[in-house]
């Protein structure tokens with residue numbers, strides 16, 4: 001088993017291997033979009049996975065390049081979607097990490113000029129980092145006659161839906177001073193939006209400014225190492241004890257590799273297993289760095305590994321003997337579900353998803369009535385009570 005876990009490269013993992021991996025890590029880092037939620041919907045099983053990991057004493061962190069919200073807004077989203085165990089201190093967004101960098105690492109001697117939205121401004125304000133307030137546009141004003149602030153000592157570029165030519169021009173002027181810091185919240189080139197459309201990301205705005213100034217920005221978000229250094233500085237996380245779970249190869253997985261973390265690609269978001277395989281087979285060192293150690297279809301496969309069920313008669317029980325579900329049958333079971341031939345599990349367990357998307361681990365009539373769907377889980381690592 002240890003040999004299997006020490007290999008690097010796109011291994012589809014489940015069962016005992018996944019349990020061994022989780023047992024070996026104290027810190028679990030999750031990307032958000034495409035990993036624990038998709039828009040306004042939690043990925044099935046994500047709420048339970050986060051809760052169970054925390055109950056097991058793991059440190060769970062959320063690392064996101066999405067800088068459009070402050071952490072207070074993320075907290076509201078976690079609550080809205082049904083996550084009950086998340087604390088503000090668990091959330092490391094690129095907006096928050098940018099504020100931490102400017103407050104704790106940059107020795108800033110003046111104000112920050114921001115290209116970005118509310119998420120960035122609110123984090124800077126909360127961190128006590130001085131910045132130039134967002135200025136309303138004056139019709140007809142150009143870079144030739146607009147006021148500039150003499151005390152700007154850093155330019156921070158982030159996702160900005162109100163990006164315009166004058167903001168770009170002002171940033172260029174500030175960055176002519178070689179002492180003025182050039183910070184980018186994240187390098188994301190674009191983001192998927194509804195209806196198959198895309199929106200340009202912070203990286204595209206940063207690229208415009210890099211071209212105009214012939215300078216390179218210091219990036220805060222993934223795949224830069226700083227986001228992990230930010231976690232380390234506040235929580236003392238150790239890379240060897242940490243696992244990064246993400247859906248995007250060029251940010252999440254590369255971030256994990258850059259920081260020396262074990263990585264899991266989950267296939268509920270942007271990147272595909274074919275793209276991961278292509279990176280694995282590529283001659284390009286850059287692409288080979290964006291190869292996940294492991295691949296899962298969804299983080300819901302963590303659920304049963306974490307629960308560490310034991311079989312007791314016809315029931316599954318947890319460590320304290322509480323019944324957590326029924327064993328319907330031993331594999332191969334006379335189930336109606338397709339793909340059972342592909343499974344190599346010993347036990348099959350029925351779970352019910354209620355209309356709110358919550359998973360019921362115990363069958364009863366009331367839950368069955370409310371069930372929106374039924375799932376069959378295949379467990380191949382159930383320990384037997386003697």
Ligand SMILES: [Mg+2]
Pocket residue numbers: 031032033034035246247248269
């Ligand atoms: Mg993502």
